[in-house]
Amino acid sequence: MGSDMGLIVKTMARATIPLIGIFGAYVVAHGHLTPGGGFQGGATIAGAGILFLIAFGLNEAKTRINKNLYSALEGVGGLVFLIAGMLGLGVAFFYNTLWHNGPIFNGEPGTLLSAGYLPIMNLAVGLKVYTGLVSAVLAMALFRRWRK
Amino acid sequence: MNGSIFVNFPFIVVAVLLALGFYTIGFKRNLIKVVIGVEILEGAVNMFIVALGYVKGGYAPIYTQAPPEAVGKMVLPTPQALTLTSIVIGVAVSALMLAFAVNIYRHYGTLDVTKIRRLRG
Numbered sequence: 001m002g003s004d005m006g007l008i009v010k011t012m013a014r015a016t017i018p019l020i021g022i023f024g025a026y027v028v029a030h031g032h033l034t035p036g037g038g039f040q041g042g043a044t045i046a047g048a049g050i051l052f053l054i055a056f057g058l059n060e061a062k063t064r065i066n067k068n069l070y071s072a073l074e075g076v077g078g079l080v081f082l083i084a085g086m087l088g089l090g091v092a093f094f095y096n097t098l099w100h101n102g103p104i105f106n107g108e109p110g111t112l113l114s115a116g117y118l119p120i121m122n123l124a125v126g127l128k129v130y131t132g133l134v135s136a137v138l139a140m141a142l143f144r145r146w147r148k
Numbered sequence: 149m150n151g152s153i154f155v156n157f158p159f160i161v162v163a164v165l166l167a168l169g170f171y172t173i174g175f176k177r178n179l180i181k182v183v184i185g186v187e188i189l190e191g192a193v194n195m196f197i198v199a200l201g202y203v204k205g206g207y208a209p210i211y212t213q214a215p216p217e218a219v220g221k222m223v224l225p226t227p228q229a230l231t232l233t234s235i236v237i238g239v240a241v242s243a244l245m246l247a248f249a250v251n252i253y254r255h256y257g258t259l260d261v262t263k264i265r266r267l268r269g
Binding site: 033034035037039043109110133136139140143 | 208210211212213232235236239243246247250254
C-alpha cells in the first residue's frame with residue numbers, strides 16, 4: 001500500500017507498457033539490419049518492466065515477477081549465446097556456419113532471416129539484459145527497509 | 149575541415165568532462181556524488197572513443213537502405229562497438245556502486261566518505 005501511483009499514471013502505464021515492449025522486441029529482432037540490437041532492445045524492454053514496477057508499486061511487482069524464473073532466464077540467455085557461438089566449432093569458435101551452409105538464417109543480406117547466428121545471439125542478449133536489469137532494479141527496490 | 153578550431157570541439161568537451169569527473173571524485177564527500185563523478189568520467193571516455201571514429205561528412209555505418217553515395221564514406225564502426233561494450237560495463241559498474249552505497253548507508257548511517265571507518269560507533 002502506498003507504493004503505487006495514481007489512476008492516471010496506472011492507466012497510461014497500461015497503455016504504454018505493451019507499446020514499449022513491442023518496440024523493444026522490434027529493436028532486438030532487427031538488430032542485424034537497423035540500429036539497435038540485443039543490449040539496446042533489452043534495455044528498452046527493461047524500461048517497460050521498470051515502468052510497471054514504479055506505476056503499480058512494489059507489492060504488485062513482487063507478485064508478478066518471479067525471482068527464480070528471471071535468474072533462470074538470464075542463465076538461458078547466456079547459454080544460448082554460447083551454443084550459437086559453438087555451432088560452427090568444426091571450423092573455428094564463432095564460425096558463422098548458419099550463414100555459410102546452414103539451413104536457416106542464410107537469406108539475402110538485408111532481409112530478416114539473414115546474417116547467420118546474429119539474430120539468435122541478439123535474442124539471447126536481449127533476454128539476458130532484460131531479465132538482468134529487471135531483477136537488479138527489483139532487488140534495489142526491495143531493499144527499502146531502512147530501520148527494522 | 150582543416151583550419152577551423154571547431155574540429156577539435158568534441159575533444160575540448162571531453163577534456164572538460166574529464167576534469168569535472170576527476171574533481172567530483174576527488175573533492176566530493178558524498179558517495180552518491182562520487183558515483184556521479186565516475187559516470188561523468190565514463191561519459192567523457194565514451195564520447196572520446198566515438199569522436200575518434202568520426203569521418204567528415206560520413207554516413208552511419210548501416211548498409212540497410214543506405215544511399216549509394218554513402219558507400220566508402222561511412223564513419224568507423226569499431227569505436228561504436230567499443231563504446232557499446234563500454235556502456236554495458238558502465239551500467240553494470242554503476243549498479244554495483246549504487247548497491248554498495250545503499251549497503252554502506254545501511255551499515256554506517258552516513259554517506260560521508262570521511263566518516264566511514266571500519267569500526268562503527
